Amino acid sequence: MLSAALVSLALVSGAFARAIKPRAVCADGTTVSNAACCAFIPVRDDLINDIFEGTCGENAHSTVRIAFHDAIGWSDFSDKGGGADGSMIAFGDIELAFEANAGIDEIVEDLQPFALAHGISFGDVIQFGSSVALSLCPGAPLVQTFVGRANATEPAVDGTVPDPFNPVDMILARMLDAGFQPEEVIALLASHTIAAQDEIEPAIERSPFDSTPALFDNQVFLEVLLQGTAFPGNGSHEGEVESPLPGEFRLQSDRDLARDPRTACTWQSFALDHDTMAQKFSAAMTKLSLLGQFQDQLVDCTEIIPQAPPSSRSQAFFPAGKTFDDLELTACDNAFPTTLLTQEGTTTSVARVPPQ
Template identity: 70%
Template sequence: MLSVALVSLAAASTAYGAALAPRATCSDGTVVSNAQCCNFIAVRDDLINDIFEGQCGEFAHSTVRIAFHDAIGFSTSGGKGNGADGSIIAFGTTELGFAANAGIDEIVEELQPFADAHGISYGDVIHFGSSVALSLCPGAPVVQTFIGRGNATVAAPDGTVPDPFNPVTQILSRMAEAGFSSDEVVALLASHSIAAQDQVEPAIARSPFDSTPAAFDSQVFLETLLKGTAFPGDGAHQGESESPLPGEFRLESDDAIARDSRTACTWQALALDQALMANKFAAAMAKMSLLGQSKPSLVDCTEIIPKAAAAPLSKAFFPAGKTLADIEQSCATQTFPSTLSTQAGTTTSVAPVPEQ
């Protein structure tokens, strides 16, 4: 009888979750729906102040990247790791040796001691941390954010993280194996709006993927569609492509996904609609942070994630010197419209993202 009563209570609290949600007041006065979120207020503030230094800079960017590399070690049919579990830190001696994880060691050096000092799991520091990082990037959405992951028990195997020189079919099929549609892959690539590379072409380290790497905006989708000029690097590395602006770096995979018939129309749609981009990204990112996790055993602490400032401009623009004529029309069913304006002035070089 007792267990039946408990089951019905649980069912009632699921059905009327909002009305019955318990509230707790944290020591700083914040009211939360679950007391476990109180501990994460200090985690949030220390991440912002001590790791990210209050900026949408290198460490905020790398925390969003590590969230992907950790979570994607997963397959819906099993046998590929346990997803968003922090295994990339817990089993760093294995996973950080994989070629696709090159450069991730730097953010692990920050996040691992931070998680140990705060007594939180590596899965939580990565996936909670990614949402906090995004809150520093103007234009970024609030991503639904959970805490309470246990410690990872197994390393992800090599080959789960896509490489920039993989063909589109290979990238889409790896992502599909982890449960993502091609539209969700494009949405996740909004992350390349706040991104730079070090490892693909070290000769031009910290070169960003769009002209506004400190803002979560749709410039990356627009600028990837521009015709490029020959890449000035040493050509020693695969994965590089042409870049439309001096100082900017375009991944071969972004170039190809922007032009592939399976993804080009979604890519163009996100270039043209920043709000759509932010919404689709938030949904796909929240899904990614739950790969391999049992959602009912986690606690939703989204309410303590700060809301990012608005992006400086609500629409993408053509960088100075570029116009609609520079677009490589890639979506077969909709012509790129003539609604976007061109930034005033002459073409300038895109500055590297400073090292932290």
């Protein structure tokens, strides 16, 4: 009986080994689980070298941004576009005219010819490109990444991308229409840790949303909680609150979501826990990348996405000159600690993201 059991176990183990054996060896010697991923190895390398120039810079930031703007053109309840299908590029003449997509034309100008030269779809160059971009940002998580999307057949509908000046009710309703709960909305906003504004205030383009835009850390979640200075109640800034850090730009939507009772506790928890923030962001980005797609018709090529280097900072800190007393907090189950470290110096001034 024992001998028969051992034989049976050996047969099962052999079958399992055959099942997980890589099915292809690529030209560069990389072993992959699906041969289709081999074609994306040179795509990955050329993105890193030619589009992103090996840095977590402006083009990497912009590719993560377009991944959201392209995919969120989707509704679970009505016909609002094809989701993560590259329509932002395929129908750029329409979608780039939408106010919420201002400034995306520059990365489209880079990614469109790149996709055509490599023979991949616009949806794939955006979503695969976003995962590759994140791999250059220290502290960023690995995002499960699929390829094999068909090109878009229709544009998204204007208004599907939340505007940073929309009230929280409108933002959460739009995101729920696309299948995202409030906690997932905040998780997606972790991308703002490597983001900057260009079109809201063109005179101060490339102004980052936190003081460490080259790191995928949780600093943005802490700094948006700092008390800001109200703009005069007129003109385009009406109701907006300026960041207290010179050179840093605060989005009205970030400020409001950080203080809304439906999302504030998630926001505050991310300010205290980089690993959970990164994990939740990764899951939300994968979900985003599959909007409008059938996962079983795509190929998982996560194994060829590099792992980002660790961040030099594992915990958010108070910028120089700021303390716990400068925070605007919401009462949550877990009390916000008063023991976070403070950066040395008397004041923090935030530099713009270098052009690329």
